[in-house]
Amino acid sequence: MLGKLMKYELRATARYFLPIYGAIIVFSMLIGIRGVNDTYRNALSVILPMALGLSFMGLGVMTLIMVVKRFDSNLLGDEGYLMFTLPVKANSIIISKLLTSMVWILSSTLVFFLSMGIITWREFNLSEILEELSHLQLDPYFLVVFILVILMSIIQFLLQVYASLGIAQAYSISKNRILGGTLIFILFSIVINMVETFAAAGFTFLFADSPWFHDLVRMAESSDFITVFSTIQLFFTILLGYLILKNILFYFLTKYHLQKKLNLE
Amino acid sequence: MTQSIIEFQNLSKTFGKTKAVDNLSLSIAPGKIIGLLGPNGSGKSTLFKLINGLLEPTKGQVLIEGQAPSMESKKIISYLPERTYLNDWMKIRDILNFFHDFYEDFDLVKAQEMLRVLGLDERHPLKTLSKGNKEKVQLILVMSRKAKIYLLDEPIGGVDPAARDFILETILSNYQEDATMIISTHLISDIEKVFDEVILLQNGSVYDYDSVDSIREKTGKSVDELFREVFKC
Numbered sequence: 001m002l003g004k005l006m007k008y009e010l011r012a013t014a015r016y017f018l019p020i021y022g023a024i025i026v027f028s029m030l031i032g033i034r035g036v037n038d039t040y041r042n043a044l045s046v047i048l049p050m051a052l053g054l055s056f057m058g059l060g061v062m063t064l065i066m067v068v069k070r071f072d073s074n075l076l077g078d079e080g081y082l083m084f085t086l087p088v089k090a091n092s093i094i095i096s097k098l099l100t101s102m103v104w105i106l107s108s109t110l111v112f113f114l115s116m117g118i119i120t121w122r123e124f125n126l127s128e129i130l131e132e133l134s135h136l137q138l139d140p141y142f143l144v145v146f147i148l149v150i151l152m153s154i155i156q157f158l159l160q161v162y163a164s165l166g167i168a169q170a171y172s173i174s175k176n177r178i179l180g181g182t183l184i185f186i187l188f189s190i191v192i193n194m195v196e197t198f199a200a201a202g203f204t205f206l207f208a209d210s211p212w213f214h215d216l217v218r219m220a221e222s223s224d225f226i227t228v229f230s231t232i233q234l235f236f237t238i239l240l241g242y243l244i245l246k247n248i249l250f251y252f253l254t255k256y257h258l259q260k261k262l263n264l265e
Numbered sequence: 266m267t268q269s270i271i272e273f274q275n276l277s278k279t280f281g282k283t284k285a286v287d288n289l290s291l292s293i294a295p296g297k298i299i300g301l302l303g304p305n306g307s308g309k310s311t312l313f314k315l316i317n318g319l320l321e322p323t324k325g326q327v328l329i330e331g332q333a334p335s336m337e338s339k340k341i342i343s344y345l346p347e348r349t350y351l352n353d354w355m356k357i358r359d360i361l362n363f364f365h366d367f368y369e370d371f372d373l374v375k376a377q378e379m380l381r382v383l384g385l386d387e388r389h390p391l392k393t394l395s396k397g398n399k400e401k402v403q404l405i406l407v408m409s410r411k412a413k414i415y416l417l418d419e420p421i422g423g424v425d426p427a428a429r430d431f432i433l434e435t436i437l438s439n440y441q442e443d444a445t446m447i448i449s450t451h452l453i454s455d456i457e458k459v460f461d462e463v464i465l466l467q468n469g470s471v472y473d474y475d476s477v478d479s480i481r482e483k484t485g486k487s488v489d490e491l492f493r494e495v496f497k498c
């Protein structure tokens with residue numbers, strides 16, 4: 001059922017994303033092949049990058065609007081009467097929204113790199129860059145953790161939006177659900193920030209005298225690359241665990257408020 | 266006695282201080298067309314939402330075939346809410362396929378046939394349908410399922426008398442003998458003749474639950490007359 005939900009979710013959103021992707025690729029190609037004809041070079045060298053910049057801005061704004069609107073109007077508005085009476089699990093509904101948003105965010109990133117590649121293809125030799133990259137000996141463990149941290153950070157943003165909207169509708173924070181959701185989102189951000197600050201301060205206070213902590217500081221300040229690197233690696237692993245914990249919390253907050261506290265108008 | 270298809274046990278739902286449903290207990294036997302009648306705010310829509318699992322009871326429980334609302338109950342309930350739930354990006358054809366994808370009991374051919382009778386083109390976008398046509402499309406979707414339970418919330422509320430006849434006819438011609446149907450309405454006289462039983466709701470509790478024949482015998486009045494008398498403003 002998750003597949004079917006995603007099929008419709010992708011179709012509902014594709015009609016917004018694909019045209020912008022198309023525009024970005026076309027503008028990038030026009031910039032990339034520019035310079036062939038000098039006679040209109042000056043006017044276009046202003047207009048085209050501007051058009052491209054605006055397209056990217058539009059893409060960013062639209063992604064944010066889509067994340068909020070698809071959750072708000074499709075689940076918490078009148079369409080919710082259809083969605084929540086389908087014989088599907090609440091889990092499938094939340095995950096279909098989450099994965100679809102991820103698909104668009106990742107493909108937007110891909111389109112960004114593609115656009116940069118098209119614009120600079122004259123200046124850079126892609127095969128040379130790839131050749132260079134292959135010489136970089138990155139620790140595979142670190143690479144996996146690093147990618148997971150990025151993915152989990154995106155998921156955290158999405159789930160925080162979902163949980164905020166879910167809570168705003170459950171307790172009728174405001175007549176306008178998106179306004180209420182924004183308030184809850186800001187409140188969440190403040191609370192998380194405070195907890196993190198206190199945790200960091202408490203951690204330093206508790207362990208400041210322990211030999212283990214001194215070792216850690218010494219490692220981070222070491223001039224030896226391998227030692228510094230392993231400290232960074234440790235830091236990213238802890239960060240990943242923390243992000244996963246936050247995501248589990250936001251996921252269940254979302255699920256609870258959609259299942260037990262749903263209150264469609 | 267046959268096992269009840271829907272059962273309410275000491276069911277209550279409060280919103281803040283308002284009691285929308287107040288300690289309601291009722292057992293509904295299968296295979297009947299039941300009118301859920303009551304003035305505005307008597308709890309009709311809340312009761313439907315509770316049966317569909319769109320709301321959690323504050324106290325007590327709803328049982329559908331002996332189970333709390335779940336994915337299994339959603340498979341056998343075909344629900345027409347008061348609100349229009351059609352989105353603004355699909356064509357009529359897309360929403361038919363959507364129902365076909367998610368409900369195993371959806372009869373695509375039957376739905377297409379009903380649309381043809383109404384003269385509605387499947388290529389028409391949902392967004393630009395008139396309010397009346399949106400309601401008809403929703404009713405067609407709901408009645409094209411071969412469900413065990415149909416819950417229709419004010420199916421004839423917002424449409425003109427001609428459309429009302431079409432809707433009643435659609436409901437009756439697609440109703441299967443063994444199914445249970447609950448129709449909420451305040452336009453009783455138009456629809457009274459189709460009910461086997463009626464539930465009279467007042468302030469979230471059952472004022473009366475009886476067969477239409479027995480009400481006529483008991484009170485010497487039609488359901489419409491009784492309703493006007495009981496709920497006189």
